Amino acid sequence: MATHARERLIDTAGALFFAEGIRAVGVERLLADSGIGRASFYRHFASKDDLVVAVLERRDTDWRRWLAAEVEARGRDPLALFDALADDAARGDFRGCAFINALAESADADGPVHRLAVAHKRAVTGFVAGLLAEAGQSGPEALARRFVLLMDGATVTVVRERDAAPLREARAIAAGLMA
Known part of the structure; x- marks a missing residue:
C-alpha cells in the first residue's frame, strides 16, 4: 500500500x-x-521539492524510452527525432519539455532539479550522438549538441505558437546540417 x-x-x-x-x-x-x-x-x-525530483526522474525514464521507441519505429533515422517530437506536439495537451519547464521554474542552479534536467539533456544528447554515429555522420557529438539545440528551441516555439510547425522547420535545418 x-x-x-x-x-x-x-x-x-x-x-x-x-x-x-x-x-x-x-x-x-x-x-x-x-x-x-x-x-x-x-x-x-520530505518536501514538495523531493516530489518534484521523483516526478522528473520518472519523466526522464519514460520520455527517453518513448523517444527511443519512436525513433526505432521510424528506422533509426536521426531526423526521425523531429518527426516524433512534431507528432507529440500536435496533441492538444502539449505543454513543451518538462525539463525546460522545470528549469524555468527552478531558482537554484545548483539544486537537484537543475542537476536532473542537465543530466536528462546530456542523456538525450548522447542518444542523438549515437544515432548520428550510426548514420555515418562525422563529429556526431558536436552535431548532436546542435540537434538538441534545435529540438529545445523548436519545442519552446511550439508552446509559444501552439503549432507543431517549428519542429518540422527544425527538421529541415537538421537535414541541412547532416548534408
Missing part, C-alpha cells in the same frame, strides 16, 4: 505540474487531487 500511495502522488503531481506548472501547484492541491493524506505524503517525500 505504501508504494501505491507514493506512485499515486507521483502520477498526480506529474499530471498537475506538466499542465499547470510546478510552482502553481501546492501541497494542499496535491493531497486533494491524489486522495493521499498529509502524513502519508511526508512519509514518502
Whole structure:
C-alpha cells in the first residue's frame, strides 16, 4: 500500500505540474487531487521539492524510452527525432519539455532539479550522438549538441505558437546540417 500511495502522488503531481506548472501547484492541491493524506505524503517525500525530483526522474525514464521507441519505429533515422517530437506536439495537451519547464521554474542552479534536467539533456544528447554515429555522420557529438539545440528551441516555439510547425522547420535545418 505504501508504494501505491507514493506512485499515486507521483502520477498526480506529474499530471498537475506538466499542465499547470510546478510552482502553481501546492501541497494542499496535491493531497486533494491524489486522495493521499498529509502524513502519508511526508512519509514518502520530505518536501514538495523531493516530489518534484521523483516526478522528473520518472519523466526522464519514460520520455527517453518513448523517444527511443519512436525513433526505432521510424528506422533509426536521426531526423526521425523531429518527426516524433512534431507528432507529440500536435496533441492538444502539449505543454513543451518538462525539463525546460522545470528549469524555468527552478531558482537554484545548483539544486537537484537543475542537476536532473542537465543530466536528462546530456542523456538525450548522447542518444542523438549515437544515432548520428550510426548514420555515418562525422563529429556526431558536436552535431548532436546542435540537434538538441534545435529540438529545445523548436519545442519552446511550439508552446509559444501552439503549432507543431517549428519542429518540422527544425527538421529541415537538421537535414541541412547532416548534408
